[in-house]
Amino acid sequence: MFKLNLKIALRNLWKNKGITAINVGGLAIALAAFILLMMYATYETSFDKENPNYDRIYAVGIAYPEFKTNYVAAPFAKAIKQNFPEVELAGLVKGSSFELVIKNGKNTIFTNNILQADYHAAKILNIQPNGGLQKPSGDAQRLTYLSEENMRVLFPNKNDHKPEMVGFGASNSGITGIIDGSIKKNVQSNFNFDGISIGNEFGGSDNYDMNDYTIYLQVKPETDVIKLSQKITDLYRAELLKSSGSKKTIDEVKGIATFLDPLSNLHLRPKAGNNGPYKVLIALSILGVLMLVIACINFTNLSIAQAAKRAKEVGIKKVLGAYRFQLTIQFLLEIFMQCMTATILALILAELVLPSFNNLFQVKLAIWSFGNDLLLQLPLIVCIITVVAGTYPALVLAGFKPALVLKGNFSTSKQSSWLRSGLLIFQFSIAVVFIIGLFIINSQLKYMQNEDLGFTPNQVVYIKNISFFNQPVKFEPVRDKILKVPGVQSATVASFIPDGKASGINNYTANGISANIDFVDVDFDYFETLDIKLREGRFFTGDFKTDTANSAIINESAVAKYGLKNPIGKIIRGCEINYKIVGVIKDFKSQGFENSVQPTIYMIKDPCSNFKTQIMLKVDRRQMASALATLKAKWPEINPLDGEDFRYEFLDELYGKLFKKQEQLQSVFFAAAILTIFIAGLGLFAFAKYITNGRMKEIAIRKILGATDLQVLKLINTSFFVMVVIANLLSWPLAYILTKKWLKTFAYSIDIPMMPFILSTLITIVLTLFTVSLQARKAAKANPVDALKHE
Known part of the structure; x- marks a missing residue:
């Protein structure tokens, strides 16, 4: 029986090659976009998860009345460790403030970020040089490691982990130092560096005015972090008052508090920073899911539109004794085959687009990499899509009454019609939100690029020194x-x-x-x-x-x-x-x-x-x-x-990098708007085809009674025009709320203009009239006799 159903499924799919291609193609495009966006979301939310103590690591921050910062005075790390037994380790980290030139003969590297960290911080952050983490022998000793890439440039033929002598600065500077080994860079970490210098201990003085270190804590399991944070605040206030360098009064100190920021927060939503990247990631994730939902809706509508062609087959099978359950399984099998084909095509499309996607977001994602959870999740996603997009069409097809369909009555219930209309309105509502979002993002980006900055970065050259x-x-x-x-x-x-x-x-x-x-x-x-x-x-x-x-x-x-x-x-x-x-x-x-x-x-x-x-x-x-x-x-x-190492950058290019996230968002919304319009257009095509096929007799009779082609086009277009207008009216408040929320992430932004809302309406109306008219024209040009002759 399975073999027979498989043959019937393949024959039907081949017989309706055009509709099958539209169905599979639309789903494949949406699924490819979903795969890329979910891979990116997984990448962004996986920073530092390789750390075995990921859930027990916190950065110490200070909340002043005016702002928050993760920069703290060095001696406070030791004070925390000495006063709170629930803190297992407390370590200090400091970034470099300039680009450092390192040489070995003619081999030269330029390091932008040599981290300084004490031994405790290295343990907390799971920093593992090749050959293992070693503790410096004394307070004066510093163990310095460069990334594997930098070590290969300086020492191309090096095959061991032995220390090497290098020069710093110009060739004639006479400044030398020892590199103790190499370390593998973890690009998926908040602590990405060109090299790291590990000391036994930092912060010997009691000066609390120099807040230039970041303190990281590793707490014991089951620690009450809220209580610990309050105790650390009390300690910090006490240390400020007794510090010889601090001149703060008691009233000033009362306005200062500390906070603990989990390691999981630091990449996307640090308490002492901007959570804009987190909001963008949420928006991209929702966008990927919505595109898949729209494709499923489109798949459902297009499958139902083909129901009339399968009605007699269903009627005959039921007369011969087939149960509704068996027919439902048969039709679900057909839909599953289409979903599997769409998934294979989606993976091919995603692989083709991936280089451009990686270049846009400055990442190195790979679909076929070991440990990619998405590949393991795809079979489950395919099954879910099959159930979500295929159950209703399968039930509609299997539910035809034999006595009616064999007489030529293929109509479905009014409830089905309302559902399909609702799904189409939902599709276009999402498409309109994307179109409006694209226009407003574009307007904000233009505003940022053209607004007076108050200074002129053009023609200014920044020289690294x-x-x-x-x-x-x-x-x-x-x-x-x-x-x-x-x-x-x-x-x-x-x-x-x-x-x-x-x-x-x-x-x-x-x-x-x-x-x-x-x-x-x-x-x-x-x-x-x-x-x-x-x-x-x-x-x-x-x-x-x-x-x-x-x-x-x-x-x-x-x-x-x-x-x-x-x-x-x-x-x-x-x-x-x-x-x-x-x-x-x-x-x-x-x-x-x-x-x-x-x-x-x-x-x-x-x-x-x-x-x-x-x-x-x-x-x-x-x-x-x-x-x-x-x-x-x-x-x-x-x-x-600096000698022979003259390096420079243009200030306007450096400042222009601030627009990178918005440019990424603009590109993604442009692609999303195009894809959602395309997929919604396919859904509209399916629904228009279904409606037109269901009204062929009515159209034939109207033509016999003297209706013109223009009147027929107007008749069919009217209902779709109303649905698209409703979709726009429903989407406008949602688009306004979402874009308003996004614009609030900027201190300086545009007022939301009315033009994007008007343009989105015009675009969707023109698209609707064009798509529906293609189907309506066929019905208007058809011979009425062909629609009525079986009567």
């Missing part, structure tokens, strides 16, 4: 040499560049108000190089000796933060210095559009500073190529510590 220029007198000879290069208009150095990354934060007091605000340590010509606008006062200049001692410039947000009226000449105190405000600059979006402009102070002298290493040059566009070539040739003379 390892020399420290904390004092203007050290950078002055370098600036003089740089300015002699034709095309270079200005040069400056600072502790941070406006590329979207957060700057340093410290406590400053003005107008009787104490607050934590951002700080940037700069040199002369910083504001002129970036074309930052002055609101009042003046910029730093060598004409005033006090500018290198105790002058400061603040932005408009800082003026508002401290409630300063006539701020020029007022005092703002921080780092044991009374700074005199000499200028106020207009706010500029140094951290992009997702974060609001922070109150910021700019100084030349700062005892609490980070190192000034970020060199920026303003270069004439017409002489850009020649200027860069000259700088490269003369760099050993200009900046001997």
